[in-house]
Amino acid sequence: MRIPAGLRGRPAPAPPDLDRLFGVPSAAAALAAATGLVPSGEAGVCHRLVEGGPFGAFGRAQRDVAGLLAGDGARATGLTADPHGWGWVRVTRPPDELDRLVADLHVVCATLTAAGYGGYLLCSAVAFRRDGDRQRCVLVHTPGRGTFYPFAPRPSGEPGTVRRNNTVETRVREALEGELPIEPDRARWFPVWDAPGL
Amino acid sequence: MDRGLGWRMLATVGLVALVYAGAVLPAFLAGPVWGAAAVAAALAVAVCSVRAADRLALYAMDARLVTSQDEPELHAVLDRLCMSSGLPKPRLAVSGQDLPNAFAAGSGPGSAVVCVTEGLRARLDPAEVAAVLAHETAHVANRDVLVTAVASFPGMCAGLFLRWWTGLLTGRGRRGARRAAALVSGAVLLPLGAAATVLGVAGTLTGLALSRHRELCADSTGALLTGRPADLASALGKVHAGMRDASRGDRRALRPVSARCVAAAGGGALGLLSSHPTLERRTERLAALSFRFESGG
Numbered sequence A: 001m002r003i004p005a006g007l008r009g010r011p012a013p014a015p016p017d018l019d020r021l022f023g024v025p026s027a028a029a030a031l032a033a034a035t036g037l038v039p040s041g042e043a044g045v046c047h048r049l050v051e052g053g054p055f056g057a058f059g060r061a062q063r064d065v066a067g068l069l070a071g072d073g074a075r076a077t078g079l080t081a082d083p084h085g086w087g088w089v090r091v092t093r094p095p096d097e098l099d100r101l102v103a104d105l106h107v108v109c110a111t112l113t114a115a116g117y118g119g120y121l122l123c124s125a126v127a128f129r130r131d132g133d134r135q136r137c138v139l140v141h142t143p144g145r146g147t148f149y150p151f152a153p154r155p156s157g158e159p160g161t162v163r164r165n166n167t168v169e170t171r172v173r174e175a176l177e178g179e180l181p182i183e184p185d186r187a188r189w190f191p192v193w194d195a196p197g198l
Numbered sequence B: 001m002d003r004g005l006g007w008r009m010l011a012t013v014g015l016v017a018l019v020y021a022g023a024v025l026p027a028f029l030a031g032p033v034w035g036a037a038a039v040a041a042a043l044a045v046a047v048c049s050v051r052a053a054d055r056l057a058l059y060a061m062d063a064r065l066v067t068s069q070d071e072p073e074l075h076a077v078l079d080r081l082c083m084s085s086g087l088p089k090p091r092l093a094v095s096g097q098d099l100p101n102a103f104a105a106g107s108g109p110g111s112a113v114v115c116v117t118e119g120l121r122a123r124l125d126p127a128e129v130a131a132v133l134a135h136e137t138a139h140v141a142n143r144d145v146l147v148t149a150v151a152s153f154p155g156m157c158a159g160l161f162l163r164w165w166t167g168l169l170t171g172r173g174r175r176g177a178r179r180a181a182a183l184v185s186g187a188v189l190l191p192l193g194a195a196a197t198v199l200g201v202a203g204t205l206t207g208l209a210l211s212r213h214r215e216l217c218a219d220s221t222g223a224l225l226t227g228r229p230a231d232l233a234s235a236l237g238k239v240h241a242g243m244r245d246a247s248r249g250d251r252r253a254l255r256p257v258s259a260r261c262v263a264a265a266g267g268g269a270l271g272l273l274s275s276h277p278t279l280e281r282r283t284e285r286l287a288a289l290s291f292r293f294e295s296g297g
Helices: A002-007 A019-035 A057-070 A098-120 A166-176 B003-029 B032-060 B072-085 B118-123 B126-141 B144-170 B176-188 B190-226 B229-245 B248-253 B255-260 B279-295
Strands: A037-048 A076-081 A086-092 A121-130 A136-142 A147-151 B063-065 B091-095 B102-105 B113-117
Touching: A019 A037, A019 A098, A019 A121, A019 A136, A019 A166, A037 A098, A057 A076, A057 A086, A057 A098, A057 B279, A086 A098, A098 A121, A121 B072, A136 A166, A147 A166, B003 B032, B003 B144, B003 B190, B032 B063, B032 B102, B032 B113, B032 B144, B072 B091, B072 B126, B072 B190, B091 B118, B102 B126, B102 B144, B113 B118, B113 B126, B118 B126, B118 B229, B126 B144, B126 B190, B126 B229, B144 B176, B144 B190, B176 B190, B190 B229, B190 B279, B229 B279
Parallel strands: B091 B113
Antiparallel strands: A037 A086, A037 A121, A076 A086, A121 A136, A136 A147, B063 B091, B102 B113
16 A cells, blocks of 8 residues: 555555544653653744745634633643744643643644644653653654654753754653553654753 | 545556566566566566665655754654654655655565655645654555565666667667667667667656545545644645746755655656646545544534
């Protein structure tokens, strides 16, 4: 099936798998026990800024997302865009409301998917931090593959020379292996430098 | 929307298969063993040329592979394109040339290289660079390098044979008795020469037609992947303008890989001899995609 589709030059979009996001709160407890990383209350959904202008179909979907997130005073939201055409929907809640934070992410993803933009969701990210040192880590969920992976930059380092902390990422994977489907191919643990909470 | 394109693609693939059959069938006239040997030889040479093509292309373009420490921005864009397309990440190369262009090489998603020139980065906006990289990623996903190499191979072989054969006939570099002998053997090989001419013309034309179709496919695949056809359209406009203003020497430097570039210059008024569709045709299709995105269809 793959090769004929390739010969005809068509993409084969996979339907996004979003329900696994709800496994994050219970996994966070295991993560805190094993590595000391606790939720920082910041999270976000990265998606492609599909063209069409403010009055196009995608602009309508974005307004729907903003409207759904605006109702609750306990969270702060925002949208940031990068020059290459991707944007983050950022959500911040108190650190102890992880399950509601994850539900917010699910609302964002489900709204965009229902509007027909499921293929343009890049990833969802939930931020974790460790008390004591400045180590940050985000747990990234890629909807296309339905898997999770950790991304942890080194805490000390000048801007532009920052590298990833492979030790922390490996320990996070070991802590979460039974809890969440972890991306098996480590080459697909793509860095998300502009994720919320880093 | 893509259905017509898909059918034309299948028709072109059928034509390419015919060209291959035309190249191998004469050997079967000499016996089944020779026929099988000709098939095996054609396959072996095709595989070798595809395997070596990416290194050759990078060498010809004076390009170097870059790591994510060298080029964090390009790597970040490529990472995201691979995240949303599900492809393994291709290697990334940068060529020092001042012409704005980009190409993909390597036979399949596992061993692909994507190369951009310094001129492209200098002249295009970040969003347009992302659109061009998406177009090249689409080439990788569609295995276009392999498809075009396989399709253009019989035409290339026929061209080589024709050059050797016309050398025999004109007697270039030979004198006296040797020249007469060459002329006689050239006359004996006349049927083969005629066959090679037909094969060469047919092979080149079908190869170019296939390449034009693949470019249109990569345009729409890349634009659907990024959701921003207008970025690709404006990038193509800038690349075309840059190619038009470039000096002849600059363009010659690009010739070894010109069929693989995101946009090529010239190619005859008919359009039949061009490896890329015209800018108008491509922008028209991208504008249709833009309209679809705007209306949410």
